Amino acid sequence: MERIKPHTLSGFMELLPARQAVMDAVTDTIRQVYSLYGFTPLDTPVIEAADVLLAKGGGETEKQIYRFTKGDSDLALRFDLTVPLAKYVAMNYADLSFPFRRYQIGKVYRGERAQRGRFREFYQADIDVIGDGELDIINEAEIPSVIYQVFTRLGLTRFVIRVNNRKLLTGFYDLLGLSDKSAAIMRAVDKLEKIGAERVEAILTDDLGISKEDAGRILDFMSIKGSNREVLAALEAYRGKDPVLDRGLDELRTVAEYLGAFGVPEANFALDLTIARGLDYYTGTVYETVMTDHPEVGSICSGGRYDDLAGYYTDRKLPGVGISIGLTRLFFILDDVGLLSEDVPSAPCDVLILPQTGDRSGAAALATALRAAGIRAQLYAESKKFKAKMAYANRLGVPFAAIIGEDELAQGKVSLKDMGTGSQELLTAEEIVGRVSAALAGRAVKPIKE
């Protein structure tokens, strides 16, 4: 037979079993948190009609899209989970109850240039709250709590959720009479951390033709820093000059005020006026999340408030707020900076059963009893030397081996070997269920170590 060399495409993550177990632990944690906050799971197709997916049109993503025909159909693979959500909500408007809170964890596709840490197929884990016509500010105040719980439960402690409000920025540029340049100014200010105040000022004056005085005002505004109380106090100096700015300030104050009630410590939260979130899409609160010890990787969870989810499908006003975690990239980064725990249980079973006799029905019955008790059990029935069987158990990282030889059969018992300590005991099946259940309880390990 002619043989083809098996390979996986570059830019596509495919993990070995032990790593996949850690990835699954990360995904499960995110799913659990999203569920706790009352988001309902959705599952939309990976393939959509190209005209539907590209209704919003243009943009940088369009070049990256996997688009192809099948028969007469012009098709495309989804490149995010937001456009499919917009389609879903516009289509099913009459059947949904608003606010509509959904989470979706699924693969999306972007044919980016292949490079380390960039993926062409990757998971996004999104939540969105969609209002019908309007949406209370409390929904924006709740989002930092979701982010905080996700990362805390994953095992990360050293992270900061940075929050800003786009209305503050819009109002401020209005005040300076620079509204028409606000997008360009925001792009320049976005680089503050990377290139410093001096070079941003140069861009503002030289490239954008802003007066030195206004450039100074912009940089003064952007350099407001400190505790929530300090930032809000400094911003009060701007109150009363522009209605949009005032509204942004009220919203930001509300978000900060509810932090405590939503269980977010101030240490994991910062009001940061430099956050704008590139897209023109956002209109209110915006979020970024950075790892304190790894600012170089950028935001690991971002999002914000928008006014118009599905304007290209419907004339209904559907405002919302949402966040997205680039799960595949996050996993790659955590692995890369050495933050993935080696202690997450990754064995495919809790007990490996090793029959040493011709009749394996006792072994099969033990497997059945363990599974009925919720214990993951595997029967290893291959004809191998005992040493090879133990080597297999060790390679899989199985916590317990249950050995059934002639002696054990004669006594109606099983030898349970704790693979960690090496100790071995002769027990009944019932005793094994109790022993293993007790050992497994509280064995949960967070996927991120610090």
Place this chain on the structure above:
Amino acid sequence: MERIKPHTLSGFMELLPARQAVMDAVTDTIRQVYSLYGFTPLDTPVIEAADVLLAKGGGETEKQIYRFTKGDSDLALRFDLTVPLAKYVAMNYADLSFPFRRYQIGKVYRGERAQRGRFREFYQADIDVIGDGELDIINEAEIPSVIYQVFTRLGLTRFVIRVNNRKLLTGFYDLLGLSDKSAAIMRAVDKLEKIGAERVEAILTDDLGISKEDAGRILDFMSIKGSNREVLAALEAYRGKDPVLDRGLDELRTVAEYLGAFGVPEANFALDLTIARGLDYYTGTVYETVMTDHPEVGSICSGGRYDDLAGYYTDRKLPGVGISIGLTRLFFILDDVGLLSEDVPSAPCDVLILPQTGDRSGAAALATALRAAGIRAQLYAESKKFKAKMAYANRLGVPFAAIIGEDELAQGKVSLKDMGTGSQELLTAEEIVGRVSAALAGRAVKPIKE
């Protein structure tokens, strides 16, 4: 703005939230059972290089494949989970421990002609046990137990796992000197149930040129029916005439013998010599699963033993045994025949919190306390009349509403309304956690009703 009509492609399942919750319950149950049997989760890409995916070549599926180019790459969407498994095992052979037991639940793609109940994007839920060179028969004997647990835990009781062994058939045709016609004979025999013995006999004699005597022998053999004991006894009459038939009989006997130890009642199991599983791929035990009251839908879980998983990638002999559930089709069928339970909890939260005052920090704190206790909570903070809020709670099917008005705030308590009974009590946050936790415990409902 120009508006595009939002739509989802035909042949792609996209569910409303309440139905999605049931689908997720089905998927979770399958995942849990697969885990209990010591299968490790894998996640392979949806897109593969076309030469890799089509290495096996030809076949009916090839026309259905979604194949396209991106840049210089010839790509294709996976059409099953078996070829990606073969690729994975051949590629990662040195890093895997054998027997290698994996499960994968993922979407696959086939551009079939659109018709009711046929999907172009659908989930498969597969398990396979892969041996290195050899694989013990116990692995084949264990599979009915996995199938039994999956469907029992889903809530189905009226189903039968039909089992045969391909060696029995191969050996029997050898015996008649009809080996060269065995594939065609099996295809004819496969229709026994649909078209009856007379018409199958006509195909055998008229189309395949088999003597009337041999056709009678074939139909006699195929009509062996009864309890496991009766079928095996009848088959013993054929022993000693062909070594392959003898081996098949031994294997079938072993599979039947271990049923009890693996916890499979005889009522859910039948030895059935007419099962062949179309593909040439299978070489030993083969499985089909039929719903007793709905034979018309065919097999809802099939598979078998094969000798050569990855011959087109590697010269290593990798025998295995596996089964596959076409999850999307199964869900469609269960819905179609009215077997999906309406009682599966599908609300996005367990407690909907309704603040009736301007300050919602008490409501936020209650949400935080509930979530910390593992209770799914949602804050409904929109400015609506109380009646509209209750209508929202009812539409979502939320089991509890927690109302915080001025009176409640003054007493530091919350009114908990049981949406099912309509009864309402004034309680502390702590009491609410206790009350709701108790109500939710044991609320699990199987997704299939009968």
